[in-house]
Amino acid sequence: MKSDIHYVKQSLARNEELIHVAEFHWMYTLSAVMNIVWGLIICIIVLVASYMFQVQVLEREYTSVLAAIRDTHVVIRLIAFFCIIFGLLGFASMMIIKSTTEIAVTNSRLIYKRGLVARYVGEIAIDRIEGVNFLQGILGRLFNFGRVVIRGMGVGEIVLPPIAEPLKFRRAIERAKNT
Numbered sequence: 001m002k003s004d005i006h007y008v009k010q011s012l013a014r015n016e017e018l019i020h021v022a023e024f025h026w027m028y029t030l031s032a033v034m035n036i037v038w039g040l041i042i043c044i045i046v047l048v049a050s051y052m053f054q055v056q057v058l059e060r061e062y063t064s065v066l067a068a069i070r071d072t073h074v075v076i077r078l079i080a081f082f083c084i085i086f087g088l089l090g091f092a093s094m095m096i097i098k099s100t101t102e103i104a105v106t107n108s109r110l111i112y113k114r115g116l117v118a119r120y121v122g123e124i125a126i127d128r129i130e131g132v133n134f135l136q137g138i139l140g141r142l143f144n145f146g147r148v149v150i151r152g153m154g155v156g157e158i159v160l161p162p163i164a165e166p167l168k169f170r171r172a173i174e175r176a177k178n179t
Contacts, residue, residue, distance in 0.1 A: 007102050016109075024162065051072075105172045105176050133148070
């Protein structure tokens, strides 16, 4: 069970007990890392295209790759640099979301907390939950992850981020309803 659910533990009532804590699937972390990888790949493509242009069209000769990069126009170097920066920002953004999100089912309510500076907390009493659906694509079915959509009476919908074992999460809500 996830140990870094500080908000959930602090907000438990006297006779309230945790039934299930949802966790992000490893595919979420992999997609965050892929932001960095794609940023590096695009950066390399930009620099290689610039190098090829300088060698073939401008007919320049270089003794090293660094010399060719130094001779590249500043705008092209900035584009390559920003590709890496956007990849790092995408990674950081996804990891901040992952580390600041808490999703739990107790015997009396569902708690969904997200946010680092600004905090969003969605809580629904278990007896006020009308329905629980989950959305899974092909990869979600293969690797057992998906988004859970909780509909509450008078509350609307809460759409959770991709979590591991969404069916187990839905069963935990049903178990809490039956207690």
